[in-house]
Amino acid sequence: MVAFRLNGEDVDLDVPNDSTLLYVLAFDANALGPKYGCGKSQCGSCTVLIDGDPVRSCDVTVSAAAGRQVTTLAGLREADGGPGPLQRAMIEEQAAQCGYCTAGAIMQAQALLDRNPNPTESEVRSGLNEILCRCGSHNRIVRAVLRAAEEI
Amino acid sequence: MNKMLSLSRRGFLKKTGCLTVAFSLPLSMSADLAFAEDALADAHGDLRSNPMLDAWIRINADGTVDLMIGKVELGQGIVTAFAQVAAEHLDVDIARLDILSGDTFYAPDQGTTAGSNSMPAAYGALRVVASEVRAVLLDLAADELGVPVDDLSVEDGTITGPNGAETTYWDLVEGETLHREATGQAPLKSPEDFRVIGQRVPRLDIPGMMNGETTFLQDLRPEGMVFGQVVRPPTYRARLANVETAAAEALPGVMAVIRNGSFLGVVAERQDQALNAANVLRQVAEWEVESNLPGNENMKEWLLSQEAIVSKKKDEPRSGGPEPAKWMEAEYYRPYHMHGSLGTSAAIATLGDDGVTTVQTHSQSVYATARAIAGMLGVEEDQVHLQHVQGSGCYGHNMADDAAADAALLAQAVPGRPVFMQYTREDEHRWEPYGSAMVLKTRAGLDEDGNVLDWEFDVYSTPHGMRPGGNPARLIPAQYLDPPFDEIGIPQQSGGPPNYNTARNAIADYAFPGHVVTDHYVPQIPLRVSSTRGLGAFANIFACESFMDELAHDAGVDPVEYRLRHMEDERARDCIMAAAERFGWDSFEGGRNRGRGFAFARYKNYAAMSAVALEVEVNPRNGRIRVIRAVTASDAGEIVNPDGLENQIEGGLIQMLSWTLKEEVRFDDTRVMSDDWASYPILTFNEVPPIENVLINRPGEPYLGAGETLVGQAGASVANAVFDAVGVRMRDLPLTPSRVQDALRG
Numbered sequence: 001m002v003a004f005r006l007n008g009e010d011v012d013l014d015v016p017n018d019s020t021l022l023y024v025l026a027f028d029a030n031a032l033g034p035k036y037g038c039g040k041s042q043c044g045s046c047t048v049l050i051d052g053d054p055v056r057s058c059d060v061t062v063s064a065a066a067g068r069q070v071t072t073l074a075g076l077r078e079a080d081g082g083p084g085p086l087q088r089a090m091i092e093e094q095a096a097q098c099g100y101c102t103a104g105a106i107m108q109a110q111a112l113l114d115r116n117p118n119p120t121e122s123e124v125r126s127g128l129n130e131i132l133c134r135c136g137s138h139n140r141i142v143r144a145v146l147r148a149a150e151e152i
Numbered sequence: 153m154n155k156m157l158s159l160s161r162r163g164f165l166k167k168t169g170c171l172t173v174a175f176s177l178p179l180s181m182s183a184d185l186a187f188a189e190d191a192l193a194d195a196h197g198d199l200r201s202n203p204m205l206d207a208w209i210r211i212n213a214d215g216t217v218d219l220m221i222g223k224v225e226l227g228q229g230i231v232t233a234f235a236q237v238a239a240e241h242l243d244v245d246i247a248r249l250d251i252l253s254g255d256t257f258y259a260p261d262q263g264t265t266a267g268s269n270s271m272p273a274a275y276g277a278l279r280v281v282a283s284e285v286r287a288v289l290l291d292l293a294a295d296e297l298g299v300p301v302d303d304l305s306v307e308d309g310t311i312t313g314p315n316g317a318e319t320t321y322w323d324l325v326e327g328e329t330l331h332r333e334a335t336g337q338a339p340l341k342s343p344e345d346f347r348v349i350g351q352r353v354p355r356l357d358i359p360g361m362m363n364g365e366t367t368f369l370q371d372l373r374p375e376g377m378v379f380g381q382v383v384r385p386p387t388y389r390a391r392l393a394n395v396e397t398a399a400a401e402a403l404p405g406v407m408a409v410i411r412n413g414s415f416l417g418v419v420a421e422r423q424d425q426a427l428n429a430a431n432v433l434r435q436v437a438e439w440e441v442e443s444n445l446p447g448n449e450n451m452k453e454w455l456l457s458q459e460a461i462v463s464k465k466k467d468e469p470r471s472g473g474p475e476p477a478k479w480m481e482a483e484y485y486r487p488y489h490m491h492g493s494l495g496t497s498a499a500i501a502t503l504g505d506d507g508v509t510t511v512q513t514h515s516q517s518v519y520a521t522a523r524a525i526a527g528m529l530g531v532e533e534d535q536v537h538l539q540h541v542q543g544s545g546c547y548g549h550n551m552a553d554d555a556a557a558d559a560a561l562l563a564q565a566v567p568g569r570p571v572f573m574q575y576t577r578e579d580e581h582r583w584e585p586y587g588s589a590m591v592l593k594t595r596a597g598l599d600e601d602g603n604v605l606d607w608e609f610d611v612y613s614t615p616h617g618m619r620p621g622g623n624p625a626r627l628i629p630a631q632y633l634d635p636p637f638d639e640i641g642i643p644q645q646s647g648g649p650p651n652y653n654t655a656r657n658a659i660a661d662y663a664f665p666g667h668v669v670t671d672h673y674v675p676q677i678p679l680r681v682s683s684t685r686g687l688g689a690f691a692n693i694f695a696c697e698s699f700m701d702e703l704a705h706d707a708g709v710d711p712v713e714y715r716l717r718h719m720e721d722e723r724a725r726d727c728i729m730a731a732a733e734r735f736g737w738d739s740f741e742g743g744r745n746r747g748r749g750f751a752f753a754r755y756k757n758y759a760a761m762s763a764v765a766l767e768v769e770v771n772p773r774n775g776r777i778r779v780i781r782a783v784t785a786s787d788a789g790e791i792v793n794p795d796g797l798e799n800q801i802e803g804g805l806i807q808m809l810s811w812t813l814k815e816e817v818r819f820d821d822t823r824v825m826s827d828d829w830a831s832y833p834i835l836t837f838n839e840v841p842p843i844e845n846v847l848i849n850r851p852g853e854p855y856l857g858a859g860e861t862l863v864g865q866a867g868a869s870v871a872n873a874v875f876d877a878v879g880v881r882m883r884d885l886p887l888t889p890s891r892v893q894d895a896l897r898g
Contacts, residue, residue, distance in 0.1 A: 016424070023423040032371045033364045037494055038577040042829040045494060073364025087362040094354065094795060097803055098227030098545030099361040099368075100495040106362065128837040132829060134494040135227060135545045136806030138840040140799070 004065040007075030022046045022057040033073035033103040044131035047104035048072050054111040089148035097135035105131045109145045198277040202260030206330040208281040215322045217248045222262025224254035224540040232356045240348040241282030243306040254540025256522040264517040287338035292324045369541040379423040380562035380573040381430035383416040387823045389442040400432045408565040413634025417562050443822040445678050452485050455591045455612045460672035465655045470666035476597030476605050485884040486691035488817035489587040495544030497551035498574035501559035503567045509536050513556040514543025520622045521553045525560050528624035549619050549682040551584045557627035582824040587684030588614045592695035602707020606666035613654040614674050618682035646673040657689040660696050661754050662718035686863035693864025697751035701872040711750050728752050728763045730846045731785035735765035745770050749873025751865035760788035760861035768873040775889035785846040789853040798845045800858045808866030810835035816886050
């Protein structure tokens with residue numbers, strides 16, 4: 001059994017303690033943000049926040065989340081279910097081609113903005129440097145994060 | 153019937169209603185003007201093979217409209233563009249549309265979604281169908297309301313007569329109303345009347361993906377889903393000699409271990425359990441392995457020493473005239489590249505009670521792959537149903553089709569249970585069909601001023617296009633079954649005009665007095681290969697545009713000026729000059745270890761064109777190249793949507809910079825060694841330069857399609873800039889720090 005808070009709601013799951021956090025979030029808790037990309041913390045598409053810190057959920061067991069706050073894309077939405085400020089900025093910049101990396105990129109960027117609400121462009125790039133994007137949407141994502149910083 | 157996807161999409165579409173820019177079509181678009189003739193023929197071909205109106209469009213009593221299309225969303229925005237076309241010509245709000253794309257049972261077969269050809273081809277068919285549905289409904293309304301058709305007007309599906317009497321599409325349609333063949337006779341709406349086409353409709357899928365709603369195949373959670381994994385051989389040419397499956401079968405959650413010949417797989421209740429069982433099987437499986445690969449270090453020599461099928465792609469030597477004052481020659485190399493999809497390929501397959509295997513897949517070619525999977529399973533074609541759902545970007549033929557086949561095989565062992573199968577990163581990296589390695593030899597005879605008199609270009613390459621095309625042997629798992637499907641069918645000739653494949657863009661865009669292009673096609677696949685962004689164009693443009701730079705420097709002429717001397721096409725000249733101007737080419741001051749590089753090409757010689765000017769800094773101590781800034785200038789004909797075009801151009805430049813600076817598939821005599829992002833690194837956020845994009849609009853000119861317009865220009869502009877910065881000529885890709893250091897040491 002593992003218990004934690006997911007996007008503000010208590011979850012209590014009957015899963016093996018050594019289960020990979022990503023698969024528990026995806027398949028047991030039905031969180032639709034984090035994606036498998038590499039399984040070894042190299043690409044960042046599985047990134048979620050645990051107590052506000054970005055964590056590669058493919059590379060830790062669910063015990064890393066026990067008793068803590070886990071945030072995925074759904075946790076950044078407005079109360080009415082609509083997209084939150086960073087998500088809106090990503091939509092406004094149309095910051096995707098395939099979009100597979102964006103769930104991880106958004107979580108990583110949210111952690112950055114939480115620590116540094118007014119980052120420079122270079123701080124945004126460095127903050128996202130461990131998130132891989134293959135379509136070449138980097139500059140759009142950077143613009144979206146800067147736009148969100150302005151709006152927040 | 154599985155309506156899951158259709159229903160989930162209906163929900164998903166209704167939620168989207170967001171702002172900003174996406175795909176739009178030009179206001180003045182006239183189809184006959186806007187499409188190349190071959191594309192128009194394709195469109196009519198789509199209609200010929202799918203003539204019934206209700207194969208494309210259905211009007212529902214609840215006021216929704218089903219739109220069925222055979223082309224699929226790959227991150228290029230195509231579904232949104234189709235929705236615009238249908239909404240425009242039907243006169244309904246785009247939010248009414250429930251779109252089903254790439255479903256082999258319920259959407260019309262429009263072939264593979266590739267080659268930057270979807271909009272030109274499919275626009276024509278959809279326009280005809282939507283206009284005709286509208287005309288049918290107006291006829292019915294005229295009867296019902298007792299007024300002439302010409303007196304009716306339509307607003308979002310509501311038809312109004314001159315006296316104010318109304319009816320609606322959803323009231324008029326019943327049963328078989330639209331079950332009739334398209335005639336092509338319905339009047340077409342004039343572009344001046346367009347209200348949806350030409351508007352900046354945002355991409356329908358982006359809000360959901362940012363908001364964490366069901367978007368990707370990886371987001372589907374069908375009831376009772378279980379998890380599959382496959383255990384690949386250690387090498388391509390390996391045979392499973394023995395495997396003791398008992399230990400894996402005894403693991404918690406394991407439902408089935410599947411062995412068929414050298415195919416080995418497992419299905420378990422949980423993903424961790426499937427991965428764990430696959431690892432156990434990997435440890436106990438005994439394989440007979442062959443060691444006969446050339447190795448990436450020897451690939452260049454290997455390509456040049458194989459028996460090749462030689463053909464002239466252009467054979468216009470000079471006849472007579474002066475002897476060249478001098479000859480120059482060079483040799484360039486492009487290694488194997490990966491598609492490198494960020495998400496590994498995945499599929500969900502279910503064997504139903506009716507014997508039909510249904511597969512959710514992100515394949516580009518659902519129709520042909522459904523046939524190939526049916527062949528692999530030994531069942532009739534109507535026993536395999538593929539449904540397209542978005543996955544990670546593919547940039548060509550990646551492992552999506554293999555994943556569909558693997559999942560289909562695994563699903564046979566657990567009837568009724570949907571089997572989710574997503575490859576490990578190692579499996580995707582080692583087994584995907586790469587972009588072929590190539591050697592390019594260039595030779596030029598020059599006049600006294602250094603201008604080209606005779607241009608000779610020789611291409612050495614293994615195949616490029618190896619999509620399944622209905623052939624089971626081109627699906628990885630089928631090659632390992634007992635008996636194996638082993639008739640892979642390596643093409644015995646390289647492609648011809650106008651698209652070519654190995655020789656794509658081997659013909660330079662310049663007007664040389666003598667111009668000979670020879671293709672040395674090596675019909676072997678030491679490493680698995682298939683369609684990868686631009687096919688041969690990346691390497692051919694890299695070589696051509698690098699060599700032009702070498703010739704310019706040798707002649708003591710500015711590289712931009714040198715290109716213009718040899719370029720007659722006015723649009724190409726405009727494009728070159730636009731990039732140079734925005735970059736500030738003429739006023740550039742490099743500084744120590746800094747340099748500027750330029751390159752230009754027109755994709756396939758007839759599609760969209762792009763020039764690139766960029767600045768690099770080379771660190772002579774560690775050999776590292778940093779791209780400081782880049783400018784692109786592009787002409788894609790009439791601009792459909794500046795934002796969409798820029799997205800494609802910029803994404804192409806960044807991906808190709810990554811190929812240029814970092815990427816090479818490494819392999820020894822036995823196996824591929826590039827098996828993760830550490831051993832096959834790609835460009836990161838810190839390494840991506842700021843990019844300015846100049847878009848040259850050509851109102852009224854054909855829409856050219858731009859997904860691959862910027863490929864080899866990236867490689868050549870960087871190599872040329874490195875030469876400008878530190879005076880060494882880099883001809884072998886990738887331009888890694890160690891290669892640069894070696895070159896600097898001379």
